[in-house]
Amino acid sequence: MSSKAGVPVTFDKIAKSFGHVQVLEELSLQVQPGEFLVLLGASGSGKTTALRILAGLETATSGRILIGEREVTNVLPKYRDVSMVFQSYALYPHKTVAENIGFPLKVRKVPLAEQTAAIRDAAAQVQIDQLLDRYPRQLSGGQRQRVALARAMVRRPSVFLMDEPLSNLDAKLRGHMRAELKHMQSTLGTTTIYVTHDQIEAMTLAHRVAILEKGVLQQLDTPANIYNDPANLFVAQFIGSPPMNVVHGSLEGSSFQTSGARVTAPVSGRISKAILGARPEDCTVVAPAKGDLKAEIYTVELIGDHTLVTVKAGQDLLTVKAPKDFSGNTGENIGVSFSRERLFVFDTESGARIR
Amino acid sequence: MGAAGLGEWIDRHARTFFIAPAVVLILIFAIFPTFYSIVFALSRVKFTGSGLRFRFVWFDNFLAQFSGNEQAHFLGKVNDMGPLGWAFSLLVAGLALWWLYRSWRNGATWVGMTGRVISAAMFVFVGWILGATLLSGNPWGTLLTTLFYVIVGCLVQFVIGTGLAFLCSQPISGKNFFRVLFFIPLMITPLGVGYAFKMVLDITKGPLQPLWDAIGLQGWAWSTDAWAARWFVILGDSWQWIPFVFIVMLAALENVSKDQIEAAEVDGASSIEIFREITWPQIVPVAVTVILIRMIEAFKIVDLPNIMTSGGPGIATESMTLHSYFLWRANDMGSSAAVAYLLLILTVVVCASFFNYVVLGQLRSAK
Amino acid sequence: MSESSFKLVEGNKSLMERLFEPPAIGKMSAMAKVVAYGLLAFWSLFVIFPIYWVIITAFKDAGAVNQGPFYVPFVDFQPTLDAWRVHFSVDANCDLYSIGRQFFLLAYNSLGFVLSPVVTIAPMEPQICKVYLAFTNSLVIGLASTALCVSVGSLAAYALVRFQYKPKFGNALVFVLLALLMILATSYMGIPWYVSAAAALALFFLLARALGKRFKASLGNGDILFWIISQRILPPIVVIIPIYMMFQAVGLLDTHLALIIVYAVGNLPIVVWLMHDFFAGLPIELEESAQLDGASRFGIFWDIVLPLTRPGLAATTLLTLILNWNEYIFAVFLSTAKAQTMPIMVAAKNAGEKGILWWEMCAIIVIMIIPVILMAIILQRYIAKGVLLGAVKG
Known part of the structure; x- marks a missing residue:
């Protein structure tokens, strides 16, 4: 056969x-x-x-x-x-x-x-x-x-x-x-x-x-x-629902620089326009002034087994997967923290992944 | 009632105002004259100083076509029937009876059965005329000439038109050019078509004259041979009407889902198999509708035989419309109307039969 | 369970397959190309040649026509404008001045016709160029009857799509009966037609009123549509003599109006049939929304429905125009001099004593063909879209 x-x-x-x-x-x-x-x-x-x-x-x-x-x-x-x-x-x-x-x-x-x-x-x-x-x-x-x-x-x-x-x-x-x-x-x-x-x-x-x-x-x-x-950035954003969060900024050495915040990146290099990527499940909402980024709540959606919290950090909107009992009001100041080993950095110009 | 009131009133009766003009026009200029025509057909009409005078003569005008002095003109020479003619007529009658019996057994309604009896009677009648004239070696009349134009003409036009449409649906370049070019004859006045073909096929002065000379036809003329003259008319008619079949069939071919064709290609069918198995069954409803439309128009044929052969030699190419027209010119208005009425009956029975037994069946199975 | 696989092997092809199988999808084999282009070329020649012959004959003189076939202008015969001169310059009435004057007269006479119920303006009938007269006649009759036919036809087609009609079968019978009575009274008893017509009409309304409620069997939209479309089956020769008598009775023989009405009625079935399908394909939501916005029925039809069916409307209009332009048999019966159309002019060249004047006839045919070929090129866009199929799909 x-x-x-x-x-x-x-x-x-x-x-x-x-x-x-x-x-x-x-x-x-x-x-x-x-x-x-x-x-x-x-x-x-x-x-x-x-x-x-x-x-x-x-x-x-x-x-x-x-x-x-x-x-x-x-x-x-x-x-x-x-x-x-x-x-x-x-x-x-x-x-x-x-x-x-x-x-x-x-x-x-x-x-x-x-x-x-x-x-x-x-x-x-x-x-x-x-x-x-x-x-x-x-x-x-x-x-x-x-x-x-x-x-x-x-x-x-x-x-x-x-x-x-x-x-x-x-x-x-x-x-x-x-x-x-x-x-x-x-x-x-x-x-x-x-x-x-x-x-x-x-x-x-x-x-x-x-x-x-x-x-x-x-x-x-x-x-x-x-x-x-x-x-690359295209694949990262195409796969996954909700799609991967992106934060615009620059890579300086091993830290990622964005409006008023500094995140330790998993890679190092020097790129003036870079994008930091993090999947919603790899982000967590923490108390204000803690975590990696300062942000404010944009909207909160209860899905069922979890809650999607959209937050605004600088110019970027980020979606965070939070527990279903999350509570917070629009406009409330919070912090966002990332699981470091699951962050990606991309070159904004070419979309290439920085490894 | 002010202007606004009038507008309101018209709007409330829009239902009537929308359809009334069409209905009134048809009633006055189609239905009424059709009935008026009966009076002519049943009368001997005389011109007098103060107009027309009608004398009621029952069905004399009709009977004259079937058995009287006009018989040879309308039906042909039907009185001495050869053995082949007999055999053919009996075969046709047998087929008709068998068909009626079968539909009766299949449980046709009374209305359906009446229609079938009329269709069958017409079929047997035409079969008998065909047997008595053509198959017995006698000349035929305007009835069979008209049917010849309808049946042979439609067949030739359908086959060639569909063939051309198939060619143009293949991956050829210059598709739009051919589409427009092949469409043009349809738009040219039938009169122009008739005269153009009369010139082009002229034996002594036409462009094909060297060809006629070469095959030894210089002394000959189209108008001397009955069959040549009939095919001559069919040629002109086909030149004009093939474009119609072509354009509709091309649209039908292009309307067949491209996915289905591709699926068949992947599944291993050849072009001919694709046409036979996938395309053709899906365009049959369009095909029979095209034939029906073509048939309806073909029954009215008059310009071409009038111009190309003037109905001759003798009456060999005279269609029924032309027959009626000649009678009118001879001031025999009663017979003229009778022939016109017979044409109407023939057209209605043939087209209605084709519509009921062929087109409706195809449309239903396509749904 | 059968485990064999069913493969087509490329090796064992038949002769036909070897010759005609395409090298790839969307291509044709060399042999298929030869056959296809050969047939297309042959047919193109068959289509073009008669037209070509008509055109060159229009530029021949009597000698070039009668002394055997000549094919190529300038090569085997010298083209002349003789045929055209006959129509345009020999005719003393055929100069620019009289053509301009004809436009004035056309406007003047139309005004006279419009105002005829109020004041009587004597129509002017100058001796003018025959070709020019026939051309304007054809144009005026063609355009006017197309306009009449398309407007009346699309109104009816739209009505049959959107409204429900239930005419009583009995009323139709009463109408037929009264029409017959009227015809009999006029023909055999010599009662003037307007008396019997008025009587029949009055009786019809009375009877329809009185008996209408008793008739049970009623017809539907489908029956009306079928009835209108089936009028196309009617051979013109059946109605032509009665129509001749009718126009004679009201003194409209040999007028534009007679041909305009007859052509419009003749093509009404085609227009209703084609437009019915276009209207049936429209979504009703737009019209419903317009109704809620307060538009009247006519307003909806004019502002919303017609623009949506523009391609279909254009195709139908052009088709009707071409049919009217080429019509012959009605024109033969209903026009004798003033309202003669182009086809009659063509046929008239057959009646000369010196045999057919081919070159003069061909010049007129060429004049007739040119606008139609232009229309073919305009119509091509719609042909390409297969608009005409819409109706055939049924």
Whole structure:
């Protein structure tokens, strides 16, 4: 069984431009056999283009694509042995569920008996074997999603490609489908490349996450590493909810200088415009005149198991994760202290992390 | 009541004022004349000094078309039917009866059944005329000429128009140029089209004259051969109307979801499979609607045969509208109105049948 | 569970696939390109050639037309302006002065028509250039009937989208019956049409009042829409003679007004059909909000609805304009001299004793085609958007 082993995928210096617009800049990326890789980025980051180039739906301006050992840069989609789930599901409205799932087999002229068996298997795997005779318009969003998955699975491709497959579902269903998708991928063991703009999806599903911005790969690492050790300011702010706090100032030696305060930094150097980053859970509200920064309370929001306190320090707004019994009034003076070993320093100009 | 009061009153009756102009115009200039036409069709009309004088003659004008002196003109020569003609007519009748029986068994309502009987009767009648004229080697009349223009013309225009639309939906460069260029014939006056083709295909002075000479046709003329003349008219008609099919089918093709096409490409379908399995089934509703619209307009054909062949040779290219027009020019207003009425009945039955049994079915299955 | 995987292998292609399979998505194979561009080029030639031939014929003289085919101006024949001279300079009435005068007369006669209920102003009928007369006739009739048709048609289409109508089936029957009675009385008994029409109308309102409540079966918006659209099926030849008689009775034969009304009614089904779909696609919230702001129904229609459907309105207007511009059969019946349109001018060149004067005819066809080609280029934006499809989607 070939699919169980999984197949590696390689992007080798893939670049793509539409006219004068550079969408991808020399993207190089190795996907391990059987890996679940998520391409994460905002809209316009080039993530979908990268996926479509891998599928063969777009042609790269330069660079090579390898699936396994085989170079497929100039191969038609149908000979690449990949299957794709579209954001819109792209179900054929005039075909029943069974005909939709069986379409890849039909065009391969697979014998009818074998087709029927394969359709049943695939439908059973996504639990839609009761719906085979329905038309897509008679299905709910979640069911359509499953049909699209079954159609992608039925021919056992070497690589699954998914383009924001969950974004058309409501929040509750999305969480449910996420878990099922992850389970399915780990049982099948097929290499999967998944495009999303949703960081929760990326963090929960991926073995590794590749973060793209403006066509440039920012960081490729496991979800935990991306969270705990962001490569630059963009990644630091893109991942995490609420996002990482930033304090503007300058780095002088091993201390970070900001309006009237001085924080001991985890690194040393000399940069006139620098940013200090701290995640909300790494900050604490302390008594005024204590801690690292002087601040005043801007607003207090009770979330449930914790309270988010937004404070104003100089020109910067900081969010602090406080216990749920926190109490304080808007305008009240307080202090903020950081856990020193979990602070990051970035260069304001380039966004690069200072290590 | 002041100005504000009047405005208020108009606004309160806006419901009526919005639709009344259209309804009144149609009642006066479409419905009323249609009924008025019956009086002409049922009368012998005479011009007198003080206007027209009508003499009621029951259905004489209609009967004249079917069995009297006008029979050969309207139906063709139907009196000696060959064996092939008989076989064909019986086959058509059998098919119609079988269709009626099947719909009866499938539980059609009384209204539905009445409609089907009318459609079937028209079908059998046209089949019989076809058997008695064309298939028995006899000339046919203006009824079948009109149907020839409608059926063959629509078919040719649909196939070529859809083909062109398919070509223009492929990744070719200069798409917008072709789109505008192919659209232009639709906007040119039918009169201009008729004369242009008469010139272009002229045997002795037209641009293709070297070609005609080469194949030995210099002494020949379009207007001498019935079939050549009919295809000549179809050519002009198609040149004008293919753009209509083209533009609508192109829009339909481009309206098919791009995701679905791409999904099929990734799934391994070839271009032909994509067209057959994904695109075509989704544009069938548009296709049958286009054919219906085209059919409705095709029944009215008059300018082209009038200009290109004047209905000749003999009556070979005379459409029913032209037939009625010639009768009017000969001051036979009763027969003219009768032929016009027969055209109306033919058009309504054929178009309504096509609409009910084909278009509605497709629209329903698309919903 | 079947464990085989279903792969397409690139190696074993059929001959067709080898020739026509594209090298990549969005591209075409060399063979497919040859076929596609070959067909497109052939069709372009087929479309252009008749138009080209008409244009060059307009610049030929009798000799160049009658002595066999000549294809390229300046190369195998010397273009002349003979055909144009016939229309413009030989005609003594065709100079700039008389064209300017025609504009004055047009304004003067329109004013006369508007004021005719109040004072009688005798219309001026100068002898003027025929082509110019036909062109202005076509233009005035085309524009006026388009304006009438589009305004009446969009009002009705909008009404059928936003209001509920329940006309009684019985009232329609009464109307038909009375219309027939009126026709019979006028035709066979010689009663003047205005007497019978007034009587029928009065009877209709009386009966509709009296019997209206008894009729149970009523029709809906869908039926009205279908009824209006289905009028397009009516072949013009059926109604043309009665319409001729009707205009004769009121003395409007060979006037602009007759053609304006007939063209407008003929195209009403198309306008209602197209506009109905555009209106049905509009969100109702905007109109509801305007209603709360105190706008009247007509105000809403004019200020909010029409601007929103501008692209559809433009496409519909241009389509109607083109149909009116090219119309022939009604014009043949209803205009004899004064209201002659361009198509009649074209056909008139067929009636000469010396056979068809092709060069003169082609000059008129060229004059007719130019505005239409310009419109095609304007319309192209809307064609590209596929606006026309909207109606076909049903």
